[in-house]
Amino acid sequence: MFVDKVKIHIKAGNGGNGSISFRREKYVPNGGPDGGDGGNGGNVVFVVNPGLHTLMDFRYKKHFRAESGEDGRSRNQTGRDGEDLIIEVPPGTVVRDEQTGLVLADLKTPGQRKVLARGGKGGKGNVHFATSTRQAPKFAREGGKGQERTVVLELKSIADVGLVGFPNVGKSTILSSLTAARPKIADYHFTTLTPNLGVVEVREGQSFVMADIPGIIEGAHEGVGLGLEFLRHIERTRILIHVLDASGSEGRDPLEDFHKINKELREYSEKLAERPQIIAANKSDIPEAEANIQRLKAALEPMGYPVFKVSAAQNKGFGPLLDEVVRMLAELPEPESFEEEVDVYRLDEEEPFEITVENGEYLVTGPAVDKLLGMVNLEDYESLQYFQRMLRKLGIIDALREKGIQDGDTVRLRDWAFDYVD
Ligand SMILES: Nc1nc2c(ncn2[C@@H]2O[C@H](COP(=O)(O)OP(=O)(O)OP(=O)(O)O)[C@@H](O)[C@H]2O)c(=O)[nH]1
Numbered sequence: 001m002f003v004d005k006v007k008i009h010i011k012a013g014n015g016g017n018g019s020i021s022f023r024r025e026k027y028v029p030n031g032g033p034d035g036g037d038g039g040n041g042g043n044v045v046f047v048v049n050p051g052l053h054t055l056m057d058f059r060y061k062k063h064f065r066a067e068s069g070e071d072g073r074s075r076n077q078t079g080r081d082g083e084d085l086i087i088e089v090p091p092g093t094v095v096r097d098e099q100t101g102l103v104l105a106d107l108k109t110p111g112q113r114k115v116l117a118r119g120g121k122g123g124k125g126n127v128h129f130a131t132s133t134r135q136a137p138k139f140a141r142e143g144g145k146g147q148e149r150t151v152v153l154e155l156k157s158i159a160d161v162g163l164v165g166f167p168n169v170g171k172s173t174i175l176s177s178l179t180a181a182r183p184k185i186a187d188y189h190f191t192t193l194t195p196n197l198g199v200v201e202v203r204e205g206q207s208f209v210m211a212d213i214p215g216i217i218e219g220a221h222e223g224v225g226l227g228l229e230f231l232r233h234i235e236r237t238r239i240l241i242h243v244l245d246a247s248g249s250e251g252r253d254p255l256e257d258f259h260k261i262n263k264e265l266r267e268y269s270e271k272l273a274e275r276p277q278i279i280a281a282n283k284s285d286i287p288e289a290e291a292n293i294q295r296l297k298a299a300l301e302p303m304g305y306p307v308f309k310v311s312a313a314q315n316k317g318f319g320p321l322l323d324e325v326v327r328m329l330a331e332l333p334e335p336e337s338f339e340e341e342v343d344v345y346r347l348d349e350e351e352p353f354e355i356t357v358e359n360g361e362y363l364v365t366g367p368a369v370d371k372l373l374g375m376v377n378l379e380d381y382e383s384l385q386y387f388q389r390m391l392r393k394l395g396i397i398d399a400l401r402e403k404g405i406q407d408g409d410t411v412r413l414r415d416w417a418f419d420y421v422d
């Protein structure tokens, strides 16, 4: 089976907690703080491996977790960092955030890598919180949480040229006669169920990748036949070779076929339908083909579609067609940059906090609040002071004022409630 769309869950490692510890040495009665920092959590990193061609490996394994950082230790020892988790994907993998649908990564080139879940930072140990007036800080910071998300991976094969057409017109035969690929060929409809790729070597140093896809029939855009799902494989092509059975061996008219296929393509994607098309008038070895080829040329060439008389069965007529493909590829602009990626770091920071007023209480929620509460120990006086400074720094105090808060009103953060004092 060819899996080309999968959903997986990724979780980066948490940061280790900072340590709360004091020096204990012989003859030193009140040693200072010596709690070390927690290690950083490992990231989840996606890397393109050109040796992979499918998303098959994700069929059974769907949960990926990077290592967490170790907690800090006494004697100012930093915890070990968690190791990054590397996930290998084939070139052409687009990764989307499931919740928002945003593209997080468009992974095209071998070796390309992107961090898709960032490990939490290690918490600082109490050694950092000593000041001249606070010599024995009894608090340290918790490690930050690793980012976590569900992502959808979609594989879009990257080919320069895509073969489209009705079933049985000879698309796979063309691929097999021009490339080393050996797709299944047979005299029935829907022989090809999943896309095949091959490399066409036109001449020394001139080559391009060609993709053969399942046949398209009328109503395909509504799911008839194999539907059009597989067209995503050729969405990234630069040229389409539209294959027609010029002999009309199945009783259809090749010119009508041409228009029907284009109608289906348009229903799928206007952009794909606008891609330059070269017509391969195939099965020209069958005598009935000749009259149709003349008709196709007369009708389509004035519309800007070059028509080539070919026979895949006899491997004839492809020279001029390939020259035209090479000429067009050279003239066409570089493939447009595909998907606009968003920065994963932004995702979690878009709405750092939100204030809602409920029964006269001011409720502050959001990632910024969770993060802050994770960093402080509100039962410790010094930690509480730090917390108050952070409320100001994060803009939460200003936002409360804007909402019209008055002295004595209640502010709620998760399980904690305070009286507001300006
Ligand atoms: N006479 C003749 N037969 C051909 C030619 N090209 C392909 N065929 C035959 O047409 C039939 C279908 O060929 P395929 O290459 O499997 O066609 P396809 O377009 O890939 O078909 P699907 O995968 O079902 O969409 C096979 O029996 C081929 O041998 C040709 O140039 N001349």
Ligand SMILES: [Mg+2]
Residues within 6 Å of the ligand: 171, 172, 173, 183, 184, 185, 191, 192, 212, 213, 214
């Ligand atoms: Mg085929």
